[in-house]
Structures are given as structure tokens and as C-alpha cells.
Amino acid sequence: MNLIVFPGHALKGSASLPADKSISHRAILFAAMAKGESHIEEVLLSGVTRPMLDAIQAFGVEASFQGTHLTVRSAGWRAWRAPIAPLHCGNSATTLRLLAGALAAAGVPAILDGSEGLRRRPMDRLIIPLRKMGVPIRGTSSGTAPLVLEARSPEKPLKAIEERLPVATAQVKTALLLAALSAEDRVTVTEPFLSRDHAERLLRAMGVSVETTFGPDGSARHCLTPPKKPLDPFSLRPPADFSSAAFLIVGALITPGSHVRLSGVGLNPGRTGLLETLREMGGTIRVRNVREIHGEPLGDIEVRHSPLRAAKIRGARVPAMIDEFPAFAAAAACADGISEAHDAEELRVKESDRIAALCSELRKVGVEAEEYRDGFRIVGRREIPGGKTHPHGDHRLAMAMAVLGLAAANPIIIESAEITEESFPDFSGVLQRLGADVRLEQKK
Ligand code: S3P
Numbered sequence: 001m002n003l004i005v006f007p008g009h010a011l012k013g014s015a016s017l018p019a020d021k022s023i024s025h026r027a028i029l030f031a032a033m034a035k036g037e038s039h040i041e042e043v044l045l046s047g048v049t050r051p052m053l054d055a056i057q058a059f060g061v062e063a064s065f066q067g068t069h070l071t072v073r074s075a076g077w078r079a080w081r082a083p084i085a086p087l088h089c090g091n092s093a094t095t096l097r098l099l100a101g102a103l104a105a106a107g108v109p110a111i112l113d114g115s116e117g118l119r120r121r122p123m124d125r126l127i128i129p130l131r132k133m134g135v136p137i138r139g140t141s142s143g144t145a146p147l148v149l150e151a152r153s154p155e156k157p158l159k160a161i162e163e164r165l166p167v168a169t170a171q172v173k174t175a176l177l178l179a180a181l182s183a184e185d186r187v188t189v190t191e192p193f194l195s196r197d198h199a200e201r202l203l204r205a206m207g208v209s210v211e212t213t214f215g216p217d218g219s220a221r222h223c224l225t226p227p228k229k230p231l232d233p234f235s236l237r238p239p240a241d242f243s244s245a246a247f248l249i250v251g252a253l254i255t256p257g258s259h260v261r262l263s264g265v266g267l268n269p270g271r272t273g274l275l276e277t278l279r280e281m282g283g284t285i286r287v288r289n290v291r292e293i294h295g296e297p298l299g300d301i302e303v304r305h306s307p308l309r310a311a312k313i314r315g316a317r318v319p320a321m322i323d324e325f326p327a328f329a330a331a332a333a334c335a336d337g338i339s340e341a342h343d344a345e346e347l348r349v350k351e352s353d354r355i356a357a358l359c360s361e362l363r364k365v366g367v368e369a370e371e372y373r374d375g376f377r378i379v380g381r382r383e384i385p386g387g388k389t390h391p392h393g394d395h396r397l398a399m400a401m402a403v404l405g406l407a408a409a410n411p412i413i414i415e416s417a418e419i420t421e422e423s424f425p426d427f428s429g430v431l432q433r434l435g436a437d438v439r440l441e442q443k444k
Pocket of ligand 1: 021022023025094168169170171172174195196322323346
């Protein structure tokens with residue numbers, strides 16, 4: 001499927017956005033780990049969260065829908081049964097890594113596998129600390145999926161470790177904290193900067209003690225005490241996904257005449273680095289009605305077209321906008337001056353090598369972009385010539401190129417655009433309802 005974005009149409013009005021992907025993943029899995037009945041309203045059901053839902057059902061947990069309301073009934077993770085077939089995690093590293101941590105706690109044997117793209121992503125960062133805890137887990141000789149977990153006696157607790165992660169990664173942190181539920185004693189996980197803390201917030205709401213303290217260098221140390229009782233079930237409604245909102249925010253900023261309102265958007269500080277960056281670039285963005293629901297901050301975002309200037313990103317800002325570099329790149333392509341990103345090597349092991357893929361796709365539509373080992377450089381320009389681009393199997397790359405098309409001089413065509421469904425169901429429909437001229441056509 002090709003998505004064709006015709007320029008020259010402002011984005012106007014309000015849009016309702018899909019639920020937060022990270023929180024939906026955690027809510028589905030943690031509900032299956034709790035003992036009792038949990039309720040998740042308007043959970044994100046997309047390409048990346050379906051495998052998580054399939055997995056918990058393979059453990060014998062009951063999941064049922066009334067519309068978009070998901071009810072999960074579980075006897076708790078200690079009662080999980082071994083899945084009879086390998087668990088296919090699709091393109092979702094979050095599903096695979098979080099499941100590895102939860103299965104490590106449960107001691108249930110399983111095979112975790114995924115798409116070709118997922119099989120290329122690094123798993124050693126998780127396998128090594130899990131093995132230190134005594135988890136019988138192995139990957140391929142290159143430290144990738146499929147991952148094989150052998151059965152482990154639930155009577156024998158895992159070892160308590162103090163792990164220092166070389167990069168801030170919420171997936172690995174979360175997986176280790178889940179495994180720690182079954183440890184003999186307190187487990188600490190330290191990351192160089194705080195990554196999104198949705199897991200810590202939800203675990204606390206489920207009665208688990210997770211303490212976070214910060215070092216003078218900005219590092220975040222999380223200490224989990226294994227609970228003596230089953231995890232409490234919960235009810236929650238995930239906020240709208242800031243990472244999905246990011247594309248509409250950037251689309252509105254770069255397209256003349258735009259004025260968009262997005263309500264109930266998640267504002268977890270581990271996620272909103274792009275807001276600060278876009279404001280520093282001169283973006284008119286107002287956040288109102290900030291509130292907290294089920295332990296997560298959210299608010300309403302109002303954004304207007306604004307002339308942007310270039311920005312330089314590095315250090316602690318990087319993990320706080322780790323999923324937003326494609327959206328940032330679209331903004332940088334339209335900004336005045338040369339933008340740069342550094343300290344962002346992690347982008348090379350996302351759904352695509354986002355440094356290489358972003359630079360090559362931007363060049364295809366006439367934007368000057370150059371790779372650095374740990375980031376990129378983009379030369380902003382007033383007129384983007386447009387052209388045809390390919391998303392490299394990366395939903396965020398597809399959406400970034402689509403919003404860039406709103407502000408280009410000629411249409412931008414995104415091939416294999418169905419990939420946007422991974423995290424943003426009906427992305428093109430939402431753009432259309434905001435006034436964009438976009439068309440989906442079968443690939444010829
Ligand atoms: C996620 C964490 C991030 C992010 C991903 C979702 C999560 O990955 O890129 O889209 O839900 O924990 P890393 O933990 O690998 O940085």
C-alpha cells in the first residue's frame with residue numbers, strides 16, 4: 001500500500017489518538033501477572049500489542065473484550081502454564097523483552113521469537129543479566145532471538161543482583177524488574193539516565209515496593225523488593241500515546257495555517273523530550289489541563305504552525321525522546337539552520353537502523369542529511385522537493401516522512417505504508433480528518 005501525501009493543506013481541529021503503546025503492553029502483561037480481575041479501558045490493539053495479548057492467553061490467562069474494554073482474569077504468574085508453541089512477538093521488541101523477564105520470574109519454559117527485523121535486534125543486554133540471576137535462558141550465538149527459556153523450579157528463587165545498564169533502556173530495565181519479583185532479595189537496576197518509568201508506576205500501584213533514587217550524575221537506581229504476596233489487580237485507561245501525538249505536533253508546526261488540539265496525551269517525563277526540543281526550536285505548543293490518572297501524567301496539547309530554528313540534541317535529552325527522532329528529523333528538515341543529534345547510537349538498533357534509514361530517506365526527498373556514528377546532521381531548507389520513500393519496516397519512519405509531505409513542495413509517497421498500523425491504527429484517516437490531502441493506493 002502506498003500513502004501519498006499532497007502538500008498545501010493545513011492541519012486543523014482536534015483528533016483522538018490511539019492509546020499509549022508502552023503502557024498498553026505493560027498493562028496487558030502485568031494484569032496477567034496479577035491475581036484477580038483487571039480492567040484496561042481503550043487498550044491499544046495494534047500490530048505490536050496483539051502478540052502480547054496472544055502470549056498471556058497461551059499462559060492460560062483469560063482475556064476478553066467488550067468493545068475496547070479488556071478484562072483480564074488471572075490466577076497470578078505463579079499459576080501460568082507453559083505455552084505449547086513458540087511465542088511469536090511479531091516486530092515488537094517490547095513484547096519479547098518484557099515477556100522474557102516475566103517468564104524468568106514464573107520459571108515457565110518457552111521460546112520467544114519474532115519477525116526477521118526483531119531477530120536482528122540485540123538481546124544480549126537482557127540475556128547476560130538474566131543469566132547472572134540464574135535464569136536458564138539462551139539466544140543465538142550472536143545474542144539475538146529466538147530466545148529459549150528452560151523450566152526452573154519455582155521453589156528456587158533467583159539471585160539478587162545489582163545491575164548497571166550501559167544504556168538507558170526501559171525494556172531491559174522492566175524485564176529485569178519483572179524477573180526480580182521472583183528473587184531471593186532486593187534487586188537493583190541502575191541506568192545512566194531515567195528511561196520511561198511506566199513499569200515502576202504500575203508495579204507500585206500493584207503493591208510492589210520499587211524505589212527510585214538519582215545519583216549526582218543523573219543516573220537512576222531502581223530497587224525492587226520481591227513481594228511476599230500476589231500482585232494486586234488494577235483498573236486503568238492508558239492516556240493517548242505521546243509518540244503518536246508527536247507526528248501530528250510536528251505536522252502542525254511545519255504546515256502553514258495549522259492549529260491542532262490533542263486531548264488526554266500522556267506526559268510521562270521519560271517520554272516528552274521532544275516537547276522541550278520543539279519549544280527550543282521556536283514551536284508554539286501549549287500544554288493545558290495537566291492531571292494524573294492511574295499514576296500517569298497527561299494533558300491537552302495545542303499546537304500552531306511556527307517557524308522553526310535548528311536544534312542540537314545530546315545527553316539526557318536522548319532517552320526522553322528516543323522514539324521521537326524520526327519526528328524530530330521531519331521538523332529539522334523544515335527548520336532554519338543545521339540540526340544535529342549525538343549520543344544516540346541506540347537508534348541503530350530500533351525497528352530499523354534509524355540513523356542510516358532516516359538519512360537515506362530524507363535524501364530521497366531532497367533533504368541534505370548526513371550520518372554520524374552516534375547520530376545525524378540535517379540541513380533545514382524552505383522547500384522540500386518531495387519524492388518516493390520506503391520505511392524500512394519502521395512505522396515511525398513512515399509517519400515521519402508522511403508529515404514531512406504536508407510541508408513539502410511536491411507530494412511525498414510512502415511505500416509499504418501499512419506498517420503505520422503497528423502503533424497508530426488509522427494514521428492516514430486521522431490526518432485526513434484534520435484536513436490533510438492524503439490517499440492510500442494499492443501498490444502497482
Ligand atoms: C519501550 C522502550 C524503548 C522504546 C520502545 C518502547 C518500552 O525501547 O524505543 O518503542 O515500552 O519499554 P528501549 O527500552 O530499547 O530504549
